[in-house]
Amino acid sequence: MSGHAPDGAGxxxxxxxxxxxxxxxxxxxxxxxxxxxxxxxxxxxxxxxxAMGYNLLFGYTGLLSLGHxxxxxxxxxxxxxxxxxxGWSVPVAFATGIACxxxxxxxxxxxxxxxxxxxxxxxxxxxxQVAYLMIYWLGDWTRGDEGLTLSRSERIVELGPIFLxxxxxxxxxxxxxxLFSAVLVLTVFIARSxxxxxxVAIRENEERTRMLGYNAFANKLSAVVLSGLVCAMAxxxxxxxxxxxxxxxxxxxxxxLPLLWVLLGGAATTLGPLIGTYFMFYIVDFTQxxxxxxxxxxxxxxxxxxxxxxxxxxxxxxxxxxKWLP
Amino acid sequence: xxxxxxxxxxxxxxLVTAAVLALTALGLSLxxxxxxxxxxxxxxxxxxxxxxxxxFSTLVTGHPALGFLLALVLSPLVVGLVALVAERxxxxxxxxxxxxxxxxTIGLLYIIQQSVLTFYxxxxxxxxxxxxxxxxxxxxxxxxxxxxxxxxxxxxxxATWLVLTRTRIGLVMRATQYDRETAQxxxxxxxxxxxxxxxxxAMLAAVAAVLIVPIQQAHYLMGLDPLLLSFIxxxxxxxxxxxxxxxxxxxxxxxxxxxxxxxxxxxxKMLATFLVAMVLVFRPQGLFGTTAR
Numbered sequence: 121m122s123g124h125a126p127d128g129a130g131x132x133x134x135x136x137x138x139x140x141x142x143x144x145x146x147x148x149x150x151x152x153x154x155x156x157x158x159x160x161x162x163x164x165x166x167x168x169x170x171a172m173g174y175n176l177l178f179g180y181t182g183l184l185s186l187g188h189x190x191x192x193x194x195x196x197x198x199x200x201x202x203x204x205x206x207g208w209s210v211p212v213a214f215a216t217g218i219a220c221x222x223x224x225x226x227x228x229x230x231x232x233x234x235x236x237x238x239x240x241x242x243x244x245x246x247x248x249q250v251a252y253l254m255i256y257w258l259g260d261w262t263r264g265d266e267g268l269t270l271s272r273s274e275r276i277v278e279l280g281p282i283f284l285x286x287x288x289x290x291x292x293x294x295x296x297x298x299l300f301s302a303v304l305v306l307t308v309f310i311a312r313s314x315x316x317x318x319x320v321a322i323r324e325n326e327e328r329t330r331m332l333g334y335n336a337f338a339n340k341l342s343a344v345v346l347s348g349l350v351c352a353m354a355x356x357x358x359x360x361x362x363x364x365x366x367x368x369x370x371x372x373x374x375x376x377l378p379l380l381w382v383l384l385g386g387a388a389t390t391l392g393p394l395i396g397t398y399f400m401f402y403i404v405d406f407t408q409x410x411x412x413x414x415x416x417x418x419x420x421x422x423x424x425x426x427x428x429x430x431x432x433x434x435x436x437x438x439x440x441x442x443k444w445l446p
Numbered sequence: 447x448x449x450x451x452x453x454x455x456x457x458x459x460x461l462v463t464a465a466v467l468a469l470t471a472l473g474l475s476l477x478x479x480x481x482x483x484x485x486x487x488x489x490x491x492x493x494x495x496x497x498x499x500x501x502f503s504t505l506v507t508g509h510p511a512l513g514f515l516l517a518l519v520l521s522p523l524v525v526g527l528v529a530l531v532a533e534r535x536x537x538x539x540x541x542x543x544x545x546x547x548x549x550x551t552i553g554l555l556y557i558i559q560q561s562v563l564t565f566y567x568x569x570x571x572x573x574x575x576x577x578x579x580x581x582x583x584x585x586x587x588x589x590x591x592x593x594x595x596x597x598x599x600x601x602x603x604x605a606t607w608l609v610l611t612r613t614r615i616g617l618v619m620r621a622t623q624y625d626r627e628t629a630q631x632x633x634x635x636x637x638x639x640x641x642x643x644x645x646x647x648a649m650l651a652a653v654a655a656v657l658i659v660p661i662q663q664a665h666y667l668m669g670l671d672p673l674l675l676s677f678i679x680x681x682x683x684x685x686x687x688x689x690x691x692x693x694x695x696x697x698x699x700x701x702x703x704x705x706x707x708x709x710x711x712x713x714x715k716m717l718a719t720f721l722v723a724m725v726l727v728f729r730p731q732g733l734f735g736t737t738a739r
Contacts, residue, residue, distance in 0.1 A: 184545055231727045238484050238544050239726055242677060246723035249674060253716040372670070376552055383549070413563045419556025426549045427539055 131444035132312075138445075139308055142391060143301045150293050162293045164394075164401050165300040166358050171385070171393030172303050173350030174378035179388035180316060181343040182323030186241045186375050187248030190228070191348040193255065193370035194221040195355025200365030201261060203275075204268045210277045210286065214356050221352020222345055224251075229344030233337060245375065252370040267366025275363055292361050299357050300394075303350055307390050310346070311446050319343055320388070351378075373415075380418060383425045386434030390446045395433055451585035452707070460703020461696075462592045462661070465599035466654045468695035470672050471679035472606060473650030475691045478680060480623045480643045483537065483547040487554035488651055489673025494558055495525050495652025496664040497566050503573045511576035514660070522652040528558075529648030533641050542640070555669075562666040575660035595657045602653060603692060610688065619643060675702075678722045684731055 149161050170192055177183050198220030202208040208216070232243045256264045275286035284291050310316045318339050321329040330336045359365045368374070377400075378393075385396025400421070408414045425432065431439060438445040474488045498521040503513030532554055540546045579590035610616040621629040622639045630636045651672070655664075662668070679698050683690030698718065705714040 184548070186548075231724070234727050235730060238548065239730055241545075241548055242484065242681070243723050243726050246674075246677070246719050246726070250716055250720045250723070253712055253719065257710070257712045257716060379549070379552075411564075413560035415556050416560035416564070419553040419558075419560065422553030422556070423536055423550050426546050426553070427536060430546070 134444050135308070135446045139304060139390070142394070143297075143304065146297055146300065150290070150297070155289075158289065158293060160401065160405065162289075162296040163358075163362070164397050165296040166354055166361065167381075167401070168394040168397040169300055169303045169357070170351050170354035171378045171381040171397050172307050172390075173347045173354060175382045175387060175389075175393045176307065176310065176319075176350065177343050177347035178379065178382055179392070180311065180323065181319045181340060183340065183343070184241055184379070185232075185244040185347075186372075186379070187228070187244030187246070187251075188347075188351055188378055189370050189372065189374035190248040190251035191221045191225055191351035192355035192358075192374055193251060194224045194348075195352030195357075196359040196365050196369050197255070197262065197355075198352065199356035200268060200270065200359040203270055203360070204365070205261060207274070210275060210284075210360055211279065214360060217356030217359070218349055218352050221355065222349045224352075225345045225348020226341075228348070229341045233340050233344065245372070248370070248375055249372070252367065252372075255367045255370050262365075262367065264367050267364055267368075270359070270363040270365065275360060286361055287363065296357070296361060299353070303353070304390065304394075306350075308446055311388075311390055315339070315342070323388075376418070376422075380422055380425075382432070383430075384421065384432055386432030386436070386438070389432070389434040389438060392432055392434040399433075451583075453704070454583075455586060455588075456704045456707040457700060458588060458592070458703075459707070460700035461596050462699075463703050464696045464699020465596045466658045467672070467675055467679060467699045468692050469599050469602060469654035469657075470651045471676040471683070471691050471695050472603060472688065473647035473654075474676045475680045475683070475688065476619075476643055476650070477647035479687075480619055481542055481640050483542050483544055484551070485644070485647065486548055486551040486673070487532075487558060488647070488676060489669030489671070490555050490558040491525050491529060491648040491669075492651040492655045492672045493664075493666065493669035494528065494562065495521050495655030496659045496668060497562055497666070498524055498652070499656040499659045500571045500573050500664045501566075510574035514573065514576040514656075517573065517659075518653070518656050521656050522649040525652035526645040526649040530641055530645040533644040537644065538637070538640070559666055559669065566664075566666060568666065570663035570665040572663045573659045589661075591660060595661070598657055599654070602650075606650070607688060615642075674719070678718060681722055681726050 146161075146165065150158070153161055170188075173191070174185070174188050177185055177188075195217040197217075199213040199217030202216055203210065203213045228244065228247050232240055232247065235243050255262050262268070272285070272287045277284040277286065284295070286292060286295070318329065318334050321332075321334070322336050322339060326336050355369065358369075381396035381400055382393050383396065384400055385392030385394065400418075403417060403421075404414050407417055429436065434445060470488070470492055473491075474485060477483065477485050477488070499514075499517035502517040502520050503510070506513040506516055536550050536554070537547055540550060575589075575591040577591060577594075580587040581590050581593065608616075610619065618629075618634050618639055619642075621632070621634055622636050622643075626636055629639075654672075675698065679691060679694045682698065683692070683694030702714065702718070705711075
């Protein structure tokens, strides 16, 4: 993972212009894409939020977690269960889902950050497995594998003059787009902020950062919580927008996928998660048509990336040509 | 059945679990101890061993013991070969970087699992036990084969221990574990030791799988549970410690057997996983291990 490009007014405005183009480009897909790909694009934008949350911790802070499915699931169930069982309104449930993810991340962070390296990966994986098993243990409410399907009446937002029907394809796409854009802008801000620089410094040399007087633990904990909040946001949005809340999203597979997306797109790049998610989603979608064992590709991609392409797509582009890419 | 015999039955079942688990975890522990890498694909070597055992046992007709013996010999060899190829092609090129190795072995996990799904299918298939003798206890009859599994596991662990402590190969392995660079400068081919240890670790998992497959059917998703349980055992026992691994396997296996007879297995697994994560957080050297150098 390379350090940061030299900063200047020129590179900053170029970077903001690029992000504006990406955000507007995604919006234009709303009118350009045929029905099938329109639905996929909405899903990808929500999953890219998940990947961006993962990237905050893995890319910028250099902490490889194998348990981010638990944060996604915390958002998914934190939002889905109150809607399904208590009839809460969508905005309140969305906020609850995010809060669940943040609290879980705080607890996991305080414990798991006592470890480093390989132990950190295994501890996060085990906590995530506990969360996954808990979904089954609470099967009376979650219905385990089968999951819960949120009905149309449960997915309607009425806030004064605003009326949103989350089962409507256009509303869904635009909400996914708005969420994605907000989190993308947030990521750019974090990457360029002093806090983001400290995270990168911790990734590059934690000892030295501590010697310079920064509290490494507090910064890492903030990164875990922030990452958990964003991933829970993705989970809550996924459940509410697509109306399905199931245990699969808590399985180890959903901890591996964001890692793969971020690795493919380029760790510690703001747009890498989107690119990685888009590519991988279509590769899997394409092969699923004729291959039952489509997860084989995930395995092959992981090995090839780690062997020959550790910086991912955008990471390589930044290294070779566009030094100003954030 | 009253409480006493029920508990005895649960303990016996737990011992069978412990026997298989100890072998599997020993493989993981060896690889971690000598190579300092975590092999996430370890459970898939276990699964591959089980599936190959089914494949080899169907090759022979006649007495089921013939097919079983064939599987017991060939299945670990093939799995060891697969591991050797993976080590040469992937792990060595990564220079055994711990984090990259984890990502690569996750990739290996999916490749093995999904290839088995493609060629073997999603069905669960049994292997006939080599003998069907039942030992009659006063309260219930117990499968003689399960007792054989326990005995075989003890024998194999003893053999591994002998190899590690009494032979030249074991000496070379221990030397590499203590200090890779010094071993290298004393002319030990560290590179080849790594390849051998990785293959040996996979073979231990495969043997364990061949032993269990007459009791539990072969299925392409059967690798996850042994992987997580092996992690638990290796962590509790102290990373890279043989004695700790065996003790922890007994502890986890027997308590798993007893707890899942009397309580909900999901709750048991949940609590066990949580407690082990806590051990790793607060006592990273394991319950029985000493502080790493």
